[in-house]
Amino acid sequence: MIRLVVDPLTRVEGHGRVELQLRDGKLVDVTVRLLEAPRLFEALVVGRRCDEVPDLISRICAICSATHKVTALQAIENAMAVKIPPLAAAYRELLLLGGHIQSHALHLFCLILPDLYGTPDIIELLRQKVPLAQAGLDLKAFGNRIQKIAGGRVIHPVNPVFGGIAYQPGHDELEKLAKELLCWQRDWPDFSARLLQLDNYPEASPVIGTAVATGLQDEFALTGDCLWYGNDNVIAASDYAQLFAERPRPDTHAKDATGKAGPFLTGALARDRLATGRNISRNALADHHGIHGNNLAQVKEVGWALHRVGQLLETLLRASRSEPLRTDLAQMQGGIGTAAMEAPRGLLLHHYVIDEWGTIVAADIVTPTALNQRVIAAQIMADLTDEKDHARLREVAERIVRAYDPCISCAVHLVTVENPSSLSDYQ
């Protein structure tokens, strides 16, 4: 029996490792371990005033900080039946789209592009002056500029607040953004085509897992009240616990991370498949490259995001400066609220129980990588069954994990976590 260990996984967010077990030279078992330190967010928000919670909870993860903040706000506002003004909703969506572009650009260009060129990192590509590398960074910078204008700060944005937004960004800033957007909309088809030409992906088997996503109403969006999964099944977002059955079990260390319909696949590829199934995506992705097709789905989504940013900017530039930004609540009240959001890397759910003084009693957070954790191991097993070369096994296993665009800082909240000290014998 041989055990191959990839630790740490590189060019992914957070600390994880993969263990491959070989018997007689053949891969027989795969374990994906998430090794983040405990940060206990679900405990630290309990007893806090609910309007303070989004500021704290965004610190779960920097890449998805805008998504976490807006999802938390939406869940808390749902709990108190607060409806935010349309202008505030538009700015929040703009912020999320900026985050989406930033995160996809980070993943595609800083984390994936080096694999396509066979270099260890984007720094090497920059040294070699590979044009796609700097162009990709420019796209990332554009996503960040959107976040900065709509959110006030690129990481841990401050503009979204309970009931709406705190301030309206300047008209001239929006105009500058709109001008820059025109350039991106003009250049993106050619730019993305050059990226898609690089198809140096490992051979892959069909994608494993039941696709799940929210936001698949008549038009594609980042948020919604329902979850779609599998073959056009639908369930209310507030009933997520039934679907995922993701609860700690007293009899075992492992949490049962999937309900009967799982294991689930979430992320850009899942969104694309479900949207195509519901006829709200104009052209389906060609079904090759297996899970690496998630990267292609992200490329396609950047195009969608640029288009949607254009629509929003048009609306926002026309909006009156005196429209309300925030719904005030005379008095805090209790309730239970859930919100579902498509984070760049997949479905994110926040759920809060609030007492009648507006204090958090309980919190539950389901993150994309927690949902994907099971399929990642299964996919490595499926893709690498016939691979014998040890170096290749390590390399491709790492690339498969990377394809999911995992965010391990986020994921550590509701998955089987491992105590790093108990693993030291493997190292």
Add this chain to the structure above:
Amino acid sequence: MKFVPPIKLAWLRFTSCSGCQLTLLNNEDSLAELAHVVELHNFPLLSSACGNAEALDVALVEGSLTSPGEVERLLAIRRKSRLLVAVGACALTGGVNAMVKGERHKAMVSIYGKAGAEWDTFPPQPIHHFVKVDGQIPGCPPEPHELLQAIAAILHGGWPSHQVMPVCMECRINENRCLLEEDCAPCLGPITQAGCDALCPGLGVPCEGCRGVVPEANRDELYRLFITAGLSEQEIRHRLERFGAAL
């Protein structure tokens, strides 16, 4: 001490959200230039070439420490680095995760089930509790240019200068409206270290104190102002706790 580029640089991340290293990468226009003056060692988010040099010029450290294993890694990196720089609120004060109340053991079990009970972990600690720190870059997250300034200054054998003054002063310089006086908002500007150009108050959002407490802060006066503004004792405590300003 001057360095001959490229400097051997490592990024270490402990208990954190990765926001500080992402902030470095948010300097998109300067990364190409940076590529010529630094050699990366141990920067897993960015690179698969995790060089493991015997001796490092600079270690940038993000996150708080929450386990003996993390302390061991920190000590090892301190031993082989000429300079060690603490980056961000978690590394400087423990950060928001230090807010967890009560017995850590109980919180671990409530979130992770029985597996949580066996985890060898302690409440988040700033890194200066364990090793000598040569430079600090505050913020949650820091401003992107602060990281570049620090690396550039190190290359020339120095460290960026900063003024010891509260965020309030930057608000005065920028002629911002005072959120504490005019809106009775719980703004921590009076006691928080400046350097962000009063970013949040400038946008009308009260300061949450993410850059830590400025030396000689007048906490008593701020407490009095908050009580006058109508905040409850608990609200004040919660506000101050977020980035370690509560004593």
